[in-house]
Amino acid sequence: MFDSTLLVHAGRDPEAFQGVVNTPVFRASTVLASSIAEWEQRKKERAAEQPGTYYGRHGTPTTHSFEEAMAALEGGHRTLVFPSGLAACAFAILPFVGTGDHVLITDSAYDPTRRLAAGVLKRFGVTTEFYDPLAAEGIEALIKPNTRLIYTESPGSHTFEMQDTARIAEVAHRHGALVAMDNTWATPLYFKPLQHGVDISVQAATKYIVGHSDAMLGTVTVNRALWPQLKSTAYDLGQISSPDDCYLALRGLRTLAVRLKQHWLSGVALAQWLARQPEVECVLHPALPGDPGHEIWQRDFKGASGLFSVVMKPMAADAFAALIDGLELFGIGASWGGYESLVLPIDPAGHRSVTTWPHRGPAFRVHAGLEDMRDLIADLEQGFARLRKLL
Numbered sequence: 001m002f003d004s005t006l007l008v009h010a011g012r013d014p015e016a017f018q019g020v021v022n023t024p025v026f027r028a029s030t031v032l033a034s035s036i037a038e039w040e041q042r043k044k045e046r047a048a049e050q051p052g053t054y055y056g057r058h059g060t061p062t063t064h065s066f067e068e069a070m071a072a073l074e075g076g077h078r079t080l081v082f083p084s085g086l087a088a089c090a091f092a093i094l095p096f097v098g099t100g101d102h103v104l105i106t107d108s109a110y111d112p113t114r115r116l117a118a119g120v121l122k123r124f125g126v127t128t129e130f131y132d133p134l135a136a137e138g139i140e141a142l143i144k145p146n147t148r149l150i151y152t153e154s155p156g157s158h159t160f161e162m163q164d165t166a167r168i169a170e171v172a173h174r175h176g177a178l179v180a181m182d183n184t185w186a187t188p189l190y191f192k193p194l195q196h197g198v199d200i201s202v203q204a205a206t207k208y209i210v211g212h213s214d215a216m217l218g219t220v221t222v223n224r225a226l227w228p229q230l231k232s233t234a235y236d237l238g239q240i241s242s243p244d245d246c247y248l249a250l251r252g253l254r255t256l257a258v259r260l261k262q263h264w265l266s267g268v269a270l271a272q273w274l275a276r277q278p279e280v281e282c283v284l285h286p287a288l289p290g291d292p293g294h295e296i297w298q299r300d301f302k303g304a305s306g307l308f309s310v311v312m313k314p315m316a317a318d319a320f321a322a323l324i325d326g327l328e329l330f331g332i333g334a335s336w337g338g339y340e341s342l343v344l345p346i347d348p349a350g351h352r353s354v355t356t357w358p359h360r361g362p363a364f365r366v367h368a369g370l371e372d373m374r375d376l377i378a379d380l381e382q383g384f385a386r387l388r389k390l391l
């Protein structure tokens, strides 16, 4: 089955819900049984990991529908939903490491993931080393006997370096280490980590899966071998996500294929337009020919999302502010993946430890929303006109 068909049909069971197309929102803590026998049966089903409902903390039909759809899209054994993308990043690592273990994290990782390493992981005796996202084979030299996990994110947050995932996985597995990947940028529609050697696939569903800037969720998908460890650690730490948010994520999934195609096209068009402006030093977008990550993107990915960065030539702060502040259609804000366009000033130099950010000018990240591209470009044109008055 092709993915766009799967997105429409996965995780749905109208017959189980009186013909209703979408799995309804089940809000539940207590779930009653009518007899001791039924209660015992429910407990047995739960122990056997059948998707019955026994207590709200184990999920409801709404959470299970979303997890089932995501597992199908990822091509994994099972998916577990978490209350934010960051929680999913944490649960891509925590269940699989213990005191004395060593973890390698890409230097291009989402900054809160870096904080997790420096805080909680360190406190529990797990050491972290950051590595250059572009060092595929070179990563082997960093692997120690106690390296348990290599964490990847491709393309990198803010800076969009593409990693050679399959080669990293090959090296990791040769040394008995697991590979986790934050695949939020491409979504499993355009890249399926588990098919490229990754063991643990993370998605900040807050972004494109929910797709409408109105809920926060994350997912972790694993193969059969890692499922028990993921599931029991998440259970022990009481992880449960709102059924209302899971409903919104399921609704988002149904239109992901058509939305993402437009984000991709608009993103590339905006990136190309921006790259032509004389005040722009460079655009970081792996789908653009000439981008350092273009070859890997073309080899491994089926498409691109609408998120990329722009580096300006060195200029005064007020000129840069004149470009960004007056934009009408681009909001200034964190997060991305919704239907609306965004810009975000970024400073990657502050979030690096083993690589250096070579640029001196100001930089910003762009999320291409679903507005008409002609309006978006007109908005940017006015921004550059404001900037030019101050140069």
Ligand SMILES: *Cc1c(COP(=O)(O)O)cnc(C)c1O
Pocket (backbone or CB within 6 Å): 084, 085, 086, 087, 089, 110, 157, 182, 184, 185, 204, 205, 206, 207, 216, 217, 218, 335
């Ligand atoms: C936003 C984001 C996250 C975290 O997701 P939240 O839902 O905001 O916690 C993780 N990884 C990447 C790459 C992200 O962009």
